[in-house]
Amino acid sequence: EAGVTQFPSHSVIEKGQTVTLRCDPISGHDNLYWYRRVMGKEIKFLLHFVKESKQDESGMPNNRFLAERTGGTYSTLKVQPAELEDSGVYFCASSSFGEGLNEQFFGPGTRLTVL
Amino acid sequence: AQSVTQPDIHITVSEGASLELRCNYSYGATPYLFWYVQSPGQGLQLLLKYFSGDTLVQGIKGFEAEFKRSQSSFNLRKPSVHWSDAAEYFCAVDPYSGGYQKVTFGTGTKLQVIP
Numbered sequence: 500e501a502g503v504t505q506f507p508s509h510s511v512i513e514k515g516q517t518v519t520l521r522c523d524p525i526s527g528h529d530n531l532y533w534y535r536r537v538m539g540k541e542i543k544f545l546l547h548f549v550k551e552s553k554q555d556e557s558g559m560p561n562n563r564f565l566a567e568r569t570g571g572t573y574s575t576l577k578v579q580p581a582e583l584e585d586s587g588v589y590f591c592a593s594s595s596f597g598e599g600l601n602e603q604f605f606g607p608g609t610r611l612t613v614l
Numbered sequence: 615a616q617s618v619t620q621p622d623i624h625i626t627v628s629e630g631a632s633l634e635l636r637c638n639y640s641y642g643a644t645p646y647l648f649w650y651v652q653s654p655g656q657g658l659q660l661l662l663k664y665f666s667g668d669t670l671v672q673g674i675k676g677f678e679a680e681f682k683r684s685q686s687s688f689n690l691r692k693p694s695v696h697w698s699d700a701a702e703y704f705c706a707v708d709p710y711s712g713g714y715q716k717v718t719f720g721t722g723t724k725l726q727v728i729p
Contacts, residue, residue: 542704542719554714605658
């Protein structure tokens with residue numbers, strides 16, 4: 500069974516440019532999460548989809564970040580325009596939906612560098 | 615708000631030596647507790663989790679963790695470290711309230727293993 504995949508693995512862009520990160524969850528997982536780790540800091544929750552709906556987007560830093568999950572399958576996270584402080588590693592995770600707390604499976608992350 | 619503290623940013627141990635990674639959390643009730651590991655170029659992998667019951671939890675790769683309510687701690691241990699254990703380790707908590715997950719991570723502890 501394929502795990503969570505993320506694309507690209509690395510992205511280097513200049514301040515003011517736009518970048519779109521993609522996450523493909525494990526097939527059949529209704530829950531999809533985005534997290535971010537800024538250098539040296541903790542991994543922070545950004546948002547949570549249940550199928551195509553945003554369940555919780557309280558961690559999104561500002562309106563330069565837009566996440567979508569059309570059709571409840573893969574998700575994209577767009578940063579527009581990118582700022583220096585957006586640099587970090589963006590993780591995606593997915594989990595199945597059922598009774599009780601289900602394990603989140605994480606992707607390898609996308610390392611974003613904004614110059 | 616919940617928080618997780620991993621006081622050791624970097625730990626170096628000799629191969630074959632024992633290991634203990636510290637984790638303290640702050641939350642009104644007992645949350646769900648996790649330890650994740652991230653090897654270079656890999657995603658976060660769940661080592662073990664505590665929901666309730668026996669306070670000593672066994673995980674994969676020979677790791678265990680002990681939940682101590684009185685100390686709000688969930689320290690990770692391994693009796694004999696292998697060179698392949700070199701990675702970054704994250705403690706995490708989740709209140710799992712309202713039926714949806716919202717994981718809070720610590721800042722991570724980097725483990726270096728020397729021959």
